[in-house]
Amino acid sequence: MTKTIGFGFIGLGGMARAHLRSIRRFPDAAVTAVCDVSAEGARAFAAEAGGVPEERIYADYRALVADPAVDVVVCVTPNDTHAGVIRACLEAGKPFMAEKPFTRTFEEAEELIALYRERPVPNMIGFSYRYQPQFRLARELVRSGKLGPIRHVFIQYLQSWGSAAVGTPLVWRFDKAVTGTGTLGDLGSHMIDTARFLIGEFEEVSGRLATLIPERKHPATGALAPVEVDDFACFHASLAGGVPAVFQTTRNALGSGNQHEAYIYGDFGTLFVSSENARTVTWIHKTLEEPEAVREELPVSAEGGVDQWDEFMKLLRGERSDLVTTVEDGYVNQEVMEAILASERRKAVVSLPYRQ
Secondary structure (H helix, E strand, O other), rough: OOEEEEEEEEEEOOHHHHHHHOOOOOEEEEEEEOOOOOHHHHHHHHOOOOOOOHHHEEHHHHHHHOOOOOEEEOOOOOHHHHHHHHHHHHHHOOEEEOOOOOOOOOOHHHHHHHHHOOOOOOEEOHHHHHHHHHHHHHHHHHHOOOOOOEHHHHHHHHEEOOOOOOOOOOOOHHHHHHHOOOHHHHHHHHHHHHHHHHHHOOOEEEEEEEOOOOOOOOOOOOOOEEEOOOOEEEEEEEEEHHEEEEEEEEEEOOOOOEEEEEEEEEEOOOEEEEEOOEEEEEEEEEOOOOOOOOEEEEEHHHOOOOHHHHHHHHOOOOOOOOOOOOOOHOOOHHHHHHHHHHHHHHOOOEEEEOOO
């Protein structure tokens, strides 16, 4: 008989419910404990998850990690608790899945990578675009040589919910004490992972960050309060082999929904891939028959994607995919972001690996 794996959920918002829908597909998985700062929200999620008993509804994540009924931890919390939860899991020897960014600060990342290398456990950091079929097809096409030598790359991630016309108040994603950075850590971390996934490692960066809307209404008082994190970030980079790359991300792009996309320019053509189109990638190239460049929509096979939870469950069963993002990837991602922040402070190009 297959042993049921007990999952403990920490942070019970929208992403936790998305993970809950995924976990229901596995007959050998069950939610055995939950934790949230809202007692009411925790009880509602416990009921939704199949009736987690009252004694396993926690307000303190450390108690959940210590619970013997919890085999694996799923951390879906704001950035300021990522390091604490991951540290508790490593010390308890329990596998975990945690959302990105890896940590709030680079100092936290350095502490955790040292502990992880001493006491490794199966884990996944949630850079979810690696699992989408269009991004995987793009990677295969780059690796196959279809584009020829890669000459340069442009990656962007645009959202509109922070724009002035929307009037979003000072939610936690604008609170430096909670997030560490703003759009750089939230959306920029995905761009960094996409570049590593499609092209290779970062060699150097030059960054520019801005706070376009410096004040927002405090949700409790209604008074204007300062915004201390970036809501726009751009950076230049040199990727593996010296490939130049340009990145931009903002929450102020009115008209953009969840627009994460990459243009990859090679000698044989240009490849375009977007989070907003999972069915095709665009291939722009020359043919002998046409004097102008041809735009071809390459179909994406639904089987080309790999479900994030399928990969995580395989990992827990002892299988290993070289495409799963772990603490090691989370650390490198945080290191690149820290180099971008250092570049902004110094007004200079910063090399990787980064050393303070």
